[in-house]
Amino acid sequence: MEVKVESGGVQEEEKLGWGRSLPVPSIHEIVRNDSYSIPDRYIQEHKDRPQVSESLPASLEIPVIDFSLLIKGDEDERRKFDLACKEWGFFQITNHGIAIEVLHKMKTAVAAFFELPLKEKKKYAMAANDLQGFGQAYVVSEEQKLDWNDMIFLNTLPPEKRNFKFWPVTSPGFKEAVDQYAKEVQKVAAEIYANLSVLMGLDRDGLIKLQGELKQGIRMNYYPACLRPELVLGISPHSDSSALTLLLQDDEITALQIKHKQSWVNVKPVPNSLVVNIGDATEILSNGMYKSIEHRAITTEKKERISIAAFVFPDEEQEIGPLESMVDELHRPRMYRKMKYVDYVRQVFTRKMEGKAHIDIVKLENK
Template sequence: MDPEEVDNGSVQEDEGLGWGKSLPVPSVQEMVRKDSQSVPERYIQEHNNRPLDSEFSPDLFEIPIINFSLLANGDEEEQRKLDISCKEWGFFQITDHGVTEKVLHDMKAAEAAFFELPLEEKKKYAMGENDLQGYGQGYVVSEQQKLEWCDLIFLMTLPPKIRKFKHWPVSIPGFKEAVETYSTEMQKVADELLANISLLMGMEREDLKSLHGEMKQAMRMNYYPLCSRPELVLGISPHSDASTITLLLQDDELTGLQIRHKQKWVPVKPIPNAIVVNIGDTLEVWSNGVYKSIEHRAVTNEKRSRMSIATFFIPGDEVDIGPLESMVDDKHHPRMYKKIKYLDFLRHSLGGKLDGKAHTEFLKLHAE
């Protein structure tokens, strides 16, 4: 399929976010719809990147589960669990988070309705020239790199003034309302998590949120088509997130997310209606490496397509990120990261393909 078939070819009337861009490439969903048996060479990962069974951890590893309601009510055991999760795992699932099943269901239905649209209709919401918002693929920076088995739509969701509705498929009944409601609920959950992490870092409840300046929220809706040779491809390559924290709504039945733990890949088994939380690079830097942003990836399967929704919480563009004084001890825990404007870090991370922890390594002082 020619890449131009999914390039909307339109010239945007503005410059977009200025964070970077991703090259237009064919829709994987459309490619599979036309031929479900072929795996084009450009999607076949190098051997050392393929999801090999030998890399999986034994089943004795499962990411921690935290009762969000207890945490929000100051339960010391859940706070201790949160601290260990952030230090040793970088990932955990939260249950009893107060977001209703209807809100979660409506959000999943809105995403599904978008990906059910004909290609020509989806192309109306394609990413612009210098904008990552919209429909397409992420982190495609060269014509030579291996591609991921995933289509996505990326939207800036908060604050409301940065939304670009030309990229929102508002023609889908209920789409806008579902995203707005879900976005508001995710913000409440993130605020409570950040407040608890702030206390663990020796600060006041509101300090971590305040550090963001005008906090931004972005949403990435992922569509992973089924694949006849899932052992050859990746839905998303190994990477850590450039966010402070990320909240992920998974498929309730299919396991696709895997995280790197003790040099093995641990599948994150879905818990119906739970939300997966992970630490991002920004929090790793602010915590001076005490809390870890962990590599994760998504794999595909032969049986059916899978969808997920990642919501990212990030600082304002001009905010400086660097180790907080409360997390630095010259004798026992010296400063490990340089100070950098968040926008500069974001442009660096979006300027290359997904490559493990390379972007966090760039922030370390020894990288100078």
């Protein structure tokens, strides 16, 4: 097995993972060295700059679901959940059962990693053939605009999918915090998936039986402050290729925005809650009933920000396609073709973030 140096870290040549991304500079390091300048490659085209729409009332907020009621089978809360998935594709959950201490330790561990010297972080750099590790995703050309963030992505569940050469062992408490958080957030995801199964006309374990054991990967993001936040994007508009995404936000900074009725809406943090959104895989399985929603992150000139996104996805070797219970040839004809999930994800990562463009890969009208 050949060993080579990639971006300051020793990596082994292995089979292709989900995809690859071109190496880019650390924006954290750029800001550390010069917080007053914005490199041209980070300045978005005028049409892509973050201008919040004024066509919707500022008070408009995504639905909030009381997870404790959903677990108990409360029909009113399930109907609320159903509407949130259909009309918004995003919602926040409270009373999710994850201890505040677990959330705090996760945020602290992630923040501590990003504060490490660049030389240390590079020890966990992405390999040239995979997306795990410290680096950036969706960078497919030397010309495209870059997002104002650094990230580290890890496969977290099941445990045998972990590759510990990408896990920062020099950051005290990191492994333990990620391990505990991953397990706790997966319990929440499994309950959400069970409720989706029922809404799609299956038994609670219907989607798991069809799609195999739910896998998980966690993307940890660091967004430096920016003196001209109107010129950059923390993360470009996109939908997630996952089945579900569960996001742990900064409790004090509003930066996540979602596309709702063609306008951008702020997702105001509810302290100690999780933001949940429908991913492409669920849109495909539901035959478009539950849509993955375009979203982005903006930056702030006052303070850096951390976010932690847990992506829950089907077994990568399973096919995804509309469930028969969600197809009605007269009223809701089949909208997507079947595709092995790993093939879908690999195609997604060959392209930059482009809003909802990725799901066109499986739309039948584009076949």
